[in-house]
Amino acid sequence: MTNDPIRVLSTRPLDGVPGHEGSEACSVDNPASRVIRELLARVGDKWSMLVIGVLHDGPLRFTELQRKIDGISHRMLTQTLRSLERDGLVTRTSYPEIPPRVEYAATALGRSLSEPVIELARWASAHHSEILDAREAFDDQHEASATLR
Amino acid sequence: MTNDPIRVLSTRPLDGVPGHEGSEACSVDNPASRVIRELLARVGDKWSMLVIGVLHDGPLRFTELQRKIDGISHRMLTQTLRSLERDGLVTRTSYPEIPPRVEYAATALGRSLSEPVIELARWASAHHSEILDAREAFDDQHEASATLR
DNA sequence: CCGGATCCGGCCGGATACTG
């Protein structure tokens, strides 16, 4: 059993805060929250989005993926691929040759996911500098520690 | 100093895999990868997206946020808000009253982020059942352990 | 009401070794 990480998600309790019958709408069941949580559980990990992104250009073998992604360990690549396969986002086809060859490809579902992901990436690259500026300004203003001692 | 989590990101080395002059494009500097990494570092954590989402509807006070998000601890809300403020995604305005009152609001930048996030959420909610089905099928087929012993 | 500080458990994820 690979009872390690990425065994993941979704089967979370998400219990409905009993004890509070609630004065107003209590937003636990707010669909947006639930969806975002599940989303994060699925692609919020360190590598899933990258794999999805890389596979968008076409099928790749295990080792090719590992070289493309650079920084991912053997172990995490295996696990990430497994969980993506489980969720129907990639397919795994192994050719019984010597040496063995295994190809991973994005499914239609996987490719459909990469579109909004690319949207997000576009946002990030468009506003990257703004964020850096804001961060610098914030850090400047909070050098209170220096002025203090 | 709050040298705890979310001190985050971005200043990652991302060294260019020296040693391989590379036969083809080696994709480390693939802009997509870099951008996605930074993106995850920023909003891939457990709460940032939720805060952004909740604040999209209008400013809220600290305690209101905590009730809205439900499940977030006092500590993580503070930290998340801090990092979002630092990156220019939310503003913090404190009214010097007794008792103190502090309001958090999304900036224009923050609201612009919530759009692609909502796109993603839309995808998730649209394909949620497909994922569950795929997962179930996968798990069925992998009850090999049961048939084995 | 707001938020910082400390303690601490749990999981994420890297390194490594071993199998086919």
Add this chain to the structure above:
DNA sequence: CAGTATCCGGCCGGATCCGG
């Protein structure tokens, strides 16, 4: 080449106490 299993450090994040 592809995949599994084990060990282990580090950070995420919850509980709690304290201070403004």
